[in-house]
Amino acid sequence: MKTQKTTIHEIAKALNTTASTVSRALNDNPRISKETKKRVFEMAEKLGYEPNTMASSLRRGHSKIIGIIVPYADRIFFSSVIRGIEEEVKKSGYNVIICQSYENIKNEQDDVNALLSAQVAGIIISLSRETDSVDHLNKVMKKGKPLILFDRTSDLISTSSVVIDDYHGAYSAVSHLIQNGYKRIAFFSGNKKVSIFKERFRGYLSALTDNNIPINDNYVIEVPSDVDQGKLVTEKLMELSEKPDAIFSSSDFSALGAIKWLTQNNYRVPEDVGVIGFGNDPFTQYLEPTMTSVDQKSKEMGKTVAQVFLEQISNDHQIHRKVLLTPELITRASSDKIQVKEIAV
Amino acid sequence: MKTQKTTIHEIAKALNTTASTVSRALNDNPRISKETKKRVFEMAEKLGYEPNTMASSLRRGHSKIIGIIVPYADRIFFSSVIRGIEEEVKKSGYNVIICQSYENIKNEQDDVNALLSAQVAGIIISLSRETDSVDHLNKVMKKGKPLILFDRTSDLISTSSVVIDDYHGAYSAVSHLIQNGYKRIAFFSGNKKVSIFKERFRGYLSALTDNNIPINDNYVIEVPSDVDQGKLVTEKLMELSEKPDAIFSSSDFSALGAIKWLTQNNYRVPEDVGVIGFGNDPFTQYLEPTMTSVDQKSKEMGKTVAQVFLEQISNDHQIHRKVLLTPELITRASSDKIQVKEIAV
DNA sequence: TCTTGCAATGCAATCGATTACATTATATTT
DNA sequence: AAATATAATGTAATCGATTGCATTGCAAGA
Numbered sequence: 001m002k003t004q005k006t007t008i009h010e011i012a013k014a015l016n017t018t019a020s021t022v023s024r025a026l027n028d029n030p031r032i033s034k035e036t037k038k039r040v041f042e043m044a045e046k047l048g049y050e051p052n053t054m055a056s057s058l059r060r061g062h063s064k065i066i067g068i069i070v071p072y073a074d075r076i077f078f079s080s081v082i083r084g085i086e087e088e089v090k091k092s093g094y095n096v097i098i099c100q101s102y103e104n105i106k107n108e109q110d111d112v113n114a115l116l117s118a119q120v121a122g123i124i125i126s127l128s129r130e131t132d133s134v135d136h137l138n139k140v141m142k143k144g145k146p147l148i149l150f151d152r153t154s155d156l157i158s159t160s161s162v163v164i165d166d167y168h169g170a171y172s173a174v175s176h177l178i179q180n181g182y183k184r185i186a187f188f189s190g191n192k193k194v195s196i197f198k199e200r201f202r203g204y205l206s207a208l209t210d211n212n213i214p215i216n217d218n219y220v221i222e223v224p225s226d227v228d229q230g231k232l233v234t235e236k237l238m239e240l241s242e243k244p245d246a247i248f249s250s251s252d253f254s255a256l257g258a259i260k261w262l263t264q265n266n267y268r269v270p271e272d273v274g275v276i277g278f279g280n281d282p283f284t285q286y287l288e289p290t291m292t293s294v295d296q297k298s299k300e301m302g303k304t305v306a307q308v309f310l311e312q313i314s315n316d317h318q319i320h321r322k323v324l325l326t327p328e329l330i331t332r333a334s335s336d337k338i339q340v341k342e343i344a345v
Numbered sequence: 346m347k348t349q350k351t352t353i354h355e356i357a358k359a360l361n362t363t364a365s366t367v368s369r370a371l372n373d374n375p376r377i378s379k380e381t382k383k384r385v386f387e388m389a390e391k392l393g394y395e396p397n398t399m400a401s402s403l404r405r406g407h408s409k410i411i412g413i414i415v416p417y418a419d420r421i422f423f424s425s426v427i428r429g430i431e432e433e434v435k436k437s438g439y440n441v442i443i444c445q446s447y448e449n450i451k452n453e454q455d456d457v458n459a460l461l462s463a464q465v466a467g468i469i470i471s472l473s474r475e476t477d478s479v480d481h482l483n484k485v486m487k488k489g490k491p492l493i494l495f496d497r498t499s500d501l502i503s504t505s506s507v508v509i510d511d512y513h514g515a516y517s518a519v520s521h522l523i524q525n526g527y528k529r530i531a532f533f534s535g536n537k538k539v540s541i542f543k544e545r546f547r548g549y550l551s552a553l554t555d556n557n558i559p560i561n562d563n564y565v566i567e568v569p570s571d572v573d574q575g576k577l578v579t580e581k582l583m584e585l586s587e588k589p590d591a592i593f594s595s596s597d598f599s600a601l602g603a604i605k606w607l608t609q610n611n612y613r614v615p616e617d618v619g620v621i622g623f624g625n626d627p628f629t630q631y632l633e634p635t636m637t638s639v640d641q642k643s644k645e646m647g648k649t650v651a652q653v654f655l656e657q658i659s660n661d662h663q664i665h666r667k668v669l670l671t672p673e674l675i676t677r678a679s680s681d682k683i684q685v686k687e688i689a690v
Numbered sequence: 691t692c693t694t695g696c697a698a699t700g701c702a703a704t705c706g707a708t709t710a711c712a713t714t715a716t717a718t719t720t
Numbered sequence: 721a722a723a724t725a726t727a728a729t730g731t732a733a734t735c736g737a738t739t740g741c742a743t744t745g746c747a748a749g750a
Contacts, residue, residue: 699744701743703740710731
């Protein structure tokens, strides 16, 4: 009664041939005749054969499984990248294993080991904030397996990576503010030791300089990505004698804090103060006013990461690619002084 | 130069013993002496041995990988459940493979086959909307592997499942509205053929009946989970001669549509009309007014699903468990007429 | 007719770890 | 001292598929 699992040996026996012929037939090996292939496929179907990819991977020395390590799988950015990757690699018959580092390097190292033990074809990773040593990553490369970093990368290791162009993201956001008539533009940065925030800061500075707007050090503040912190910092900013008339934030959350504080304190957004966030989190479109934000192209990033991976796995010599994706400024109400004026007319 | 991969055979050779002894030592088999175990572990360490879990799984007949199939991996509910599952099963040494059905039954079937081919230990799935046949699911069970459904289940198959108690979720939301003085409560349902919406409707009816509030058929409407649809439907509701004074929506998005339409049309929320959503999407807490919503306990659901899975895998006889999680009403401003009054005083 | 070539298939080792079934050495019992 | 038990380790088959190296059969060429 129990369904006897069918292997290529059963098929071979039923056809009075051998497992090697069946294997070759199923893999469409040219050394097998058309008729034999047909018979094998029919018998496989009839016996309900299903390949054991583990056995095949063991013999071949590599599986069709890709390991992905992210800090948290439920952050919209990461889950969106994961979706993009899965969608793309599925076409080539790959599956993805998801691991979470919880921003902890020890977890990250353990995950890498587990994935290597599972004989993954390669590893795609966005580093934990803590990661300051890369031995575990080098191990992946030493095994000759593709290692692709995305979003959170590191200078300590030389491999393929896909990140967005933070410089231009910031540049276009600040330029947009300037075009909308804002002149005293504050900048909410993250920790400036982190490359992405360094880049966004560069973009902010360039946009101001290119438009002959003087730089005011009081307008540049490090703020954690958090609504309440955004409120606090905004309050301080608005106590300055020369109040800013716009805020460009490196985070949607601190930008939200800014909007909340401003509206609660009778400042109008965007008329009195324009606000732009970074990340284009879904909530930005539901706010009142809706929030302009820099979209990080997460799904596209996933697709690109997948393509780089697939490219790398087919060329066995390791060619590293560094891809810089262009972020997109999604303009909404919170920065659109001009639009508001026109309506007011 | 190339790192020769270390197997138990290399370790055995180095210690002048055999692979079987090494294997047993590494698995802490009581038949191996303490000293030998020590020597084996030291040599394994020295040679940089890393187990090949594929080989082990092949021999043992099962892997330590769990397949998860969801409609979309980047929906906050699903990504949150996935996170909960991963977090929990990791403790027992399992990893998770993620597949997406994109709400398509064909993809779902293919995913099941791929996962079975990969020799997963079991499958955890939230069904696609299209899924009306369950042959692919029965196949999993026939192989004696745990199959756990969550959130989107089906009557067509009898296995373990974890869902939230939609009836009580709706009941408590509507009761809360009544306690806050609302009397003419409308209900936004999803497709009532789907069990979760049927249950929420039951909860809505019971809460009204238990509080002696008459049922008004005009107040019950099917609405897709969508902001614009929510607006449209709200507009129609407010054209009734007897306008509702509260809306309980089966979706956060249509509830958001309701709030948007109401505030844009000079109704005050919650003073004139109370609104409650379902899902507790993160955006609900950032709205103005913040939105009361029924939390689906997604992370807890993930943990529970994982526990049911682990329980099932350890007891080889298949005992099915149906777990009903209690959702939690997160009360915020959009339904809090009383609170608002107190402040007004 | 005999060799040569080629297409089609078979044989057996292999991937790395596990495990049923010995075997050896030592300790214990009678 | 012989018999028996016990602890520790070894031998070899096995999981299911792949693949290098034969082998077989038949047709073409000499």
